Amino acid sequence: MAAISQLQRIAGPGHAGAPRPGTVRRASVAVAAGKAPLPRLEGASEELRAAAAQSLDWAPARRRVRGAFAPVLPTLDHCLFKMAPKGIQMGENFETNSKGVEIFWKSWLPREGTPTKAALFFCHGYGDTCTFFFEGVAKRIAAAGYAVYAMDYPGFGLSYGLHGYIASFDGMVDHVIEQYARIRGRKDVQGLPYFLLGQSMGGAVALKVHLKQPKEWDGVLLVAPMCKKM
Secondary structure: OHHHHHHHHOOOOOHHHOOOOOOOOOOOOOOOOOOOOOOOOOOOOHHHHHHHOOOOOOHHHHHHHHHHHOOOHHHOOOHHHHOOOOOOEEEEEEEEOOOOOEEEEEEEEOOOOOOOOEEEEEEOOOOOOOOOHHHHHHHHHHHOOEEEEEEOOOOOOOOOOOOOOOOOHHHHHHHHHHHHHHHHOOOOOOOOOEEEEEEOHHHHHHHHHHHHOOOOOOEEEEEOOOOOOO
């Protein structure tokens, strides 16, 4: 347990080479010589096959894999991507929080010149990230006039931490509270109605955030939430 505690405190190996807060770095996946044969994926390039063979325990590898798959994502045969609205303003950032953990967050804003009705903050489920299927959902919400913000929890997606490891659920909720408070403090977000959107485990996260900050939020939307009626 002591070893696990040490692992979850910091991001893991390679932290010194991480992008500076507020910057985004794209990296290709190198194919190492002498390694095990790459998986056979019909129609996939060597780079994508190399990405599929990566261990995703730590953020540097997850970021390399995401960099390799990002150009493929919009071409997937799925309604969320094939029917995605055009002209949505998107942004990506890495930001180190007060606990020293580098958090990845993303924004989808309405088309330029479109008034913003409210700000929606997404809480993803276990094993999920804010950079895959939610991309298509976020674009459609933004096209309807809402500013959408999402983050990867520590240990998920592009944020630092051991993949999928949650040392403390309340601690993870506190990470969400801090990051979304930072975003709400931005001039372009201040004064808007604020809503939480939680899916699956993210439903429980959103509920906990709202319970801890009942006066900070105008509402909570839950999709198949991880919660139990008592």
